[in-house]
Amino acid sequence: MQASILIVYTGGTIGMVQNSKSGLLKPFDVENIMAQIPQLNSINAKIEAVSTRAPKDSANMRPSDWQEIGQLLFDNYEKYSGFVVLHGTDTMAYATAALSFMFKNLSKPIIFTGSQLPIGHTRTDALENVITAIEIALLQKNNAALINEVCLYFGNKLFRGNCVTKISSQNFNAFDSPNLPPLIESNMDLEINYSLLQVSSVNKLSFNPALSEEVFVYKMHPGITEKQFSQICSAVKFNVLILETYGSGTLFNNDWLVTALSKLRKKGVEIINISQCTYGSVSALYEVSKYMANLGVISGKGLTLEAAIAKSMCLMASETTKMNFKTLFITDLAGELS
Ligand code: ASP
Secondary structure, eight states, rough: OEEEEEEEEEEEHHHHHHHTTOOOOOOHHHHHHHHTOOOGGGSEEEEEEEEEEEEEGGGGHHHHHHHHHHHHHHHGGGGGEEEEOOSSTTTTTHHHHHHHHHHEOOOOOEEEOOOOOHHHHHHHEEHHHHEEHHHHHHHTTTTSSSSSSSEEEEETEEEESOOOOEEEEEOOOOOOOOSSSOSSEEESSSEEEEGOOOOOOOOOOEEEOOOOOOOEEEEETTTTOOHHHHHHHHOOOOOOOEEEEEETTTTOOOOHHHHHHHHHHHTEEEEEESSSSSSSOOOOOGGHHHHHTTTTEEEEOOOOOOHHHHHHHTTTTTTHHHHHHHHHTTSSSSSOOO
């Protein structure tokens, strides 16, 4: 059977054109993108393209958009050998994390990419990103797809979708995967890190798009007052509070904070400890933060914020996973803790 790729355009700079009046960039259409990649004709595969209902700047993406993208991929899963999703860079890592938890037992690649400059720009980075993402989606080993997971390809590197984060608004190397090396680096050859790749599952594909939006992130900083924190906690409805803490997961131990977190725990709120540091992991090194473990605060280990949010949204969305939230959160579900 001839290899085939479905390109899914969801918006983002890659397909944007300048508004003639305001000069501002806004999403255009997928035919325009395809017409600007003549190299597609020399790739030995059937390549087709669709777009989501309303391609948008990824700043406007919500969990319902990830559900739409996931459904589109699921509906087309049997018809193509791989998928390349064109997405805005600003929230691409949130989307890849979410999709990585929605799909189980993938045996085909879902590769997200985009660009810093629109595809019509003379110096665009879109061509390399899209063409190599397609080439990677077509890679095979023993007559089966080499990549069997949700990934993000950008700036010559293929990253696991739930380990990646946007690190630059300017650089063509806009993404990094702080706690996991790239799965593939594209130089003259594609340098494949075979030991990191997920193996294809023999089990039936499952797709569960349910997401809970009752997840809230709070970035801790020196100077937060009791009043600010308690007002936020009483005004916002959440089942999961992700606290962005310092260094290796440390946080001040004022009585008021210990009491406030303890109250949240008694109300059944799950609290997750994620470090503000890009590299490294939450660990139980310091006396000052011992109280968090005593309160049942969950260590986010080396998860990216994007992965912590997406994983929480998925686990909170069904009664059974909600009941086993802590056990499942600290379990590696989709390579996010590797
Ligand atoms: N604002 C754009 C977006 O995320 C940026 C980009 O695509 O690079 O849709």
